[in-house]
Amino acid sequence: MKKLLNDPYKYVDEMLVGMCAAHPEIYRQTGEGGRVIARAGSQRPGKVGIVSGGGSGHLPVFTGYVGHGLLDACAIGDVFASPSVEQMAEAMKVAHAGAGVLRLYGNYGGDVMNFDMAGEQLEMEEDIQSTTVLLADDVSSAPPEEGEKRRGVAGMVYAFKIVGAAAEQMRSLEEVTRIAQETADSCRSVGAALTPCTIPQAGKATFEIAEDEMEMGMGIHGEPGVWRDKLKPADDIAHEMVDRLIADRAIDSGDRLSVMVNSLGATPPEELYILYRVVKKRVEDLGATIVMPLVGRYATSMEMSGVSMTFCFLNQEREALMQAPASCAFWQVK
């Protein structure tokens, strides 16, 4: 393991201190051990609180997306480990401004269990109304007929943006929840990895892959993908990823969608742009239009080299919300 760290057990805590110190106008730390990141300043009364949570190791997901027009608070666990029920409850309490709270996060067993528990506790103890919408956009994590088992990956970023904007417009919990579910349903992602990542506390790579190999469909924690073979040219990879996405949800002529070509951590922007040119042509050849493409590092897996591709299908409502102002340390929409 070769990383810039002190004590592997303080990796997350020191990271959070640094992130908040660098952007005090955006983030503040709260909760026991500082494992909840909330927006700087106070909550706007009557605004629905949007919270997320999950393990560390995916910046900007999750904590990075706390900010105006995005999340209100986020509970963060150790690298690839779920936050505790109490941390999740704390995030919800901080985000609550009288109009209820939406929990918006990825479909991972521990997160689901703890977040549901936190919601029940707060409902019983403080009468805080809350709802849940899970992202399950990774098409290679389960076949369509078992869609409820799919994991949430970079589609989360679209959900944070669109739903955050809806909450900012002071829409009700019911409305925000509907928009969140519709956004989750309209996202599809697929990933491909070239190298593994290393969890600081474990100190070794999460899996082994040969120097000349790649894996298609790999999960963001190194969950096994759909095939492993020799590394292919970028265009072949881009075509296969598009094929897999449109096999799951067809692109029709006239569709409007945002496309994200996302680095899993170590892949440079240059390589993402090489892939993007293929994606753009494919989408436009089908008669569809790309709105606000996102090419960069939006949802990572430590220093894994590789890429994920997400399609977020838009309607008029989602497109307007997508373009509404938002601001965090990692992403600005003006």
Place this chain on the structure above:
Amino acid sequence: MMKVSWLQDQLPRLAEHLESSAEELNGLDAQLGDGDLGVTMVRGSRQLLEIREELPDDWGMALLKCAQAFTKTSGSSYGTILATGLMAMAKQKKGQAEMDSSEWAGLLKVALEAMQQRGKAELGQKTVLDALSAAQKKLESAPETGLLDLIEVVQQTIEEFRDKPCQIGRARIFQDKSIGLDDPGMVAFKRLLEGIVPN
């Protein structure tokens, strides 16, 4: 009729018994999982002792505090599952200051259902749910069953499942290895019951 003070009286012995079982539970868990089940139980019961004096008279709110003792101190799934059961019972008892032993079968039933739903486990997969279900069924058919007999039912369940494979959680990845081993979650449940003074 039991008041919350009955529960308060139980906690010191319960905590003591869990402390003395910690090493055994960690060991059982280490063979199949990450080896911290004893730690989970000890941390939870120490927190229960901390809040013992503050427990409200309302059974619902008291059980909620007990659930939180586990969610506050533990990130492990067993802690959350246990808290889920306590929370389901808490909802049933909200606003009530008294509890009759005839209610146990019903309360364990709602706890079992909630735990099943949260953990996505089914009966027969060799988890704490199997032991809980056996105890629940016994109470349902014979509401007067004493605590010692209930512990015996749980022990029988542990033995019955010993030579079956674990089918859920981390242990399902190496099911064969789990054959012949007692399920740590069931044993922890038995130790919990043993920590209560029979009346």
